[in-house]
Amino acid sequence: MNFIISPICLENCMLSSSSVYRRQLFVLRSLGVYCCRIHMEGGLAMRTGLSNLGDDAVGIIRKITPKLDPSHHKGQAGKIAVIGGCREYTGAPYFAAVSALKIGADLSHVFCTKDAAAVIKSYSPELIVHPVLEESYNVRDDERASVSAKVLGEVMKWMERFDCIVIGPGLGRDPFLLSCVGNIMAQAREAKIPTVIDGDGLFLVTDNLDLVKGNSLAILTPNVNEYKRLVEKVLHCEVHDQDTSDELASLARSIGGVTILRKGKTDLISDGSSVNEVSIFGSPRRCGGQGDILSGSVAVFSAWARLYPSANKDASSTQSSLNPMVLGSISGSALLRKAASLAFEKKRRSTLTEDIIECLGMRYLIFIIQFYLSTCP
Numbered sequence: 158m159n160f161i162i163s164p165i166c167l168e169n170c171m172l173s174s175s176s177v178y179r180r181q182l183f184v185l186r187s188l189g190v191y192c193c194r195i196h197m198e199g200g201l202a203m204r205t206g207l208s209n210l211g212d213d214a215v216g217i218i219r220k221i222t223p224k225l226d227p228s229h230h231k232g233q234a235g236k237i238a239v240i241g242g243c244r245e246y247t248g249a250p251y252f253a254a255v256s257a258l259k260i261g262a263d264l265s266h267v268f269c270t271k272d273a274a275a276v277i278k279s280y281s282p283e284l285i286v287h288p289v290l291e292e293s294y295n296v297r298d299d300e301r302a303s304v305s306a307k308v309l310g311e312v313m314k315w316m317e318r319f320d321c322i323v324i325g326p327g328l329g330r331d332p333f334l335l336s337c338v339g340n341i342m343a344q345a346r347e348a349k350i351p352t353v354i355d356g357d358g359l360f361l362v363t364d365n366l367d368l369v370k371g372n373s374l375a376i377l378t379p380n381v382n383e384y385k386r387l388v389e390k391v392l393h394c395e396v397h398d399q400d401t402s403d404e405l406a407s408l409a410r411s412i413g414g415v416t417i418l419r420k421g422k423t424d425l426i427s428d429g430s431s432v433n434e435v436s437i438f439g440s441p442r443r444c445g446g447q448g449d450i451l452s453g454s455v456a457v458f459s460a461w462a463r464l465y466p467s468a469n470k471d472a473s474s475t476q477s478s479l480n481p482m483v484l485g486s487i488s489g490s491a492l493l494r495k496a497a498s499l500a501f502e503k504k505r506r507s508t509l510t511e512d513i514i515e516c517l518g519m520r521y522l523i524f525i526i527q528f529y530l531s532t533c534p
């Protein structure tokens with residue numbers, strides 16, 4: 158028999174009896190569906206475990222995920238663009254763009270170099286691929302200004318349609334290409350389009366902080382190395398092993414209130430005023446590409462948090478004070494980590510990024526949770 162478990166249905170079921178609710182809450186917690194929040198007060202980090210279901214990452218995901226509504230048209234669940242993909246890297250932009258679709262966005266575009274475009278198209282017919290970026294080796298010195306204007310023009314034709322853009326997965330570090338992408342970022346900012354910056358986009362931004370400074374719609378998703386470079390550049394010190402939440406909040410404030418998702422054993426998220434930790438058990442496999450899934454996921458959830466700030470009216474509103482970029486980051490992190498753990502249960506050491514993408518479907522995750530609830534003694 159086929160049946161559909163919706164987030165709302167699960168929540169209603171949870172509220173139906175308080176003992177059942179407590180038992181279900183316990184099972185959710187033991188499944189690792191947990192997120193705790195660290196409040197910043199006068200520079201002092203006060204860590205508090207949260208005590209109700211509305212305060213956890215699943216509650217946030219449910220709150221911002223729009224209903225599947227037959228009256229909606231194509232595009233209303235989100236149009237995402239990934240700016241990335243060059244001769245060396247074609248996997249990273251594919252992972253980011255296809256993850257956005259798997260999570261529920263309606264359309265996913267990739268803007269990449271000509272070399273990368275045919276390869277990325279061959280991975281999936283679902284993606285709309287624009288071969289518009291140019292690297293130095295392909296452009297004469299006297300052509301640079303006109304090529305740069307042409308690249309910007311090609312992207313700007315589409316820009317207004319996007320609900321979020323991701324800059325950086327597999328972008329490479331060619332100086333000419335990065336200067337064109339800097340122009341694209343400036344235009345996205347002008348158009349008030351949320352922008353997730355990852356991978357080589359962070360390399361660009363670390364050397365050109367003005368591109369993001371004070372942009373409350375920017376989300377930086379650094380890994381260990383990228384975070385180290387940012388801290389050294391902005392805070393002029395080494396990364397601290399202690400006081401990690403103070404340091405992250407201070408970094409976010411120093412860049413004018415951007416949201417930073419610091420990836421690692423646990424993910425820490427801050428916009429400078431609160432620090433949130435997602436510690437859902439993920440996977441011990443560290444195959445490349447998981448950060449790319451994360452950037453595509455965060456893009457969709459941030460777009461939803463902005464477009465549908467309270468998609469699920471029944472969900473707890475305790476997070477309503479959080480910045481939509483923070484809500485999107487928490488959701489993306491929680492879902493990726495849960496999907497990675499499900500993929501690892503199945504594939505163990507042979508788990509690859511594409512296996513994790515297959516586990517992104519939220520209904521599948523909720524089904525798994527429901528299954529555990531129904532078998533709980």
Ligand SMILES: NC(=O)C1=CN([C@@H]2O[C@H](COP(=O)(O)OP(=O)(O)OC[C@H]3O[C@@H](n4cnc5c(N)ncnc54)[C@H](O)[C@@H]3O)[C@@H](O)[C@H]2O)[C@@H](O)CC1
Nearest residue numbers: 246247248249326327328329356357381382383445446449
């Ligand atoms: N299949 C693909 O096309 C992939 C392309 N990628 C792209 O590759 C480009 C470079 O990204 P990278 O992440 O490699 O660049 P980084 O500069 O972040 O990493 C470079 C080196 O750091 C090492 N490293 C990683 N995590 C570390 C840790 N926790 N402690 C110490 N050393 C660590 C890695 O082994 C790697 O050799 C980006 O454009 C990125 O998007 C990656 O996303 C991976 C997948």
Ligand SMILES: Nc1ncnc2c1ncn2[C@@H]1O[C@H](COP(=O)(O)OP(=O)(O)OP(=O)(O)O)[C@@H](O)[C@H]1O
Nearest residue numbers: 380381420421422424439440445446447448449451
């Ligand atoms: N030691 C770890 N244990 C568990 N999960 C981790 C660990 N390190 C990273 N992760 C998770 O993996 C995700 C990707 O982080 P990672 O540091 O691999 O990014 P990345 O280096 O940018 O990846 P990519 O290879 O896509 O560029 C993050 O959401 C993080 O939660």
Ligand SMILES: [Mg+2]
Nearest residue numbers: 356380448449
């Ligand atoms: Mg990365």
